[in-house]
Amino acid sequence: MDLSIEKDYEWTFMSDKQKGLIQVFNEIFPNADHRFCVRHLHSNFKNAGFRGQAFKCALWKCAMATTVNGFGRNMKEMRDLDECEADWFNDKTPNQWSRSHFTDFSKCDMLLNNGCESFNSSILEARDKPILSMCEWIIEYLMKRMQVNRDTAEQRWTGSFCPKIQKVIDQNFAELGDGILIKSDNFHYQVSCHDGRQYSVDLKNGTCGCRNWDLSGIPCKHALSAIDAQRLDYYEFTHKCYRVDYYRMVYAPTIMPIKGRDEWNPTDQIPPMPPNVGRSAERPKKERRRERDEVEERGKKEKEEKC
Ligand SMILES: [Zn+2]
Structure with missing residues (x-):
């Protein structure tokens, strides 16, 4: 309701394949596309015992294939490499992880959910705040970010396309x-x-x-x-x-400034309370646990940037 979704076939969702989500997507948006992030898929693939560069390349070749026949050829190569490896994909439909089977409505060939990963890490500072302070932090962050994007498109982009x-x-x-x-x-x-x-x-x-x-x-x-x-x-x-x-149109709506809390109108609603969950003894983890190859790639990037 919040997203005003009327035609579900116009939507593509991408998840890291949490079990509950698949069921909910199938029930509520039966015609929407549902993709799984290939990095998460690769991580499950490794945990199933398929480690090493050859397995990784075989998986990515299949994910990046854009035609059904190309996908078939790459799957065959994978089968030649290891029969069990290809069998691991038997219960995973390719329209969820390979470009070859994606529909073309969304005009988006993304295989990774990097967008939400980076949004998630940019709001790290806000995530352990009380609910109202967290919302205020995120509102201010978005207010600034949208204006920066508007300024960039207005002042620096001179061509027709981004x-x-x-x-x-x-x-x-x-x-x-x-x-x-x-x-x-x-x-x-x-x-x-x-x-x-x-x-x-x-x-x-x-x-x-x-x-x-x-x-x-x-x-x-x-x-x-x-x-x-x-x-x-x-x-x-x-x-x-x-x-x-079009980029400018996307960022045209403004998040309006908000006056201080002491000027808010009082309501008769119950104030939001923190969720009633137990706390673990150790310090809560803020950053997502990264896979080993992700850490290595990150280290390499940082090294290159320093150079
Ligand atoms: Zn072409």
């Missing part, structure tokens, strides 16, 4: 020479790549055989070759959600 998206488009443009084009009609092209793969591009429906365009809404190198061949503007073929004016 800079990270423009970078992806530029990278795809840089690989244009990779394919040989055959025009089928004004909207359809066949693109043969040097690696022997062949794709069909449909400019009318915004799709390509590699499915990267369908999934993300950003034209892939095959689509860009067709767009370029017709001297069309890629602006028209990139999803509008990536435009700077």
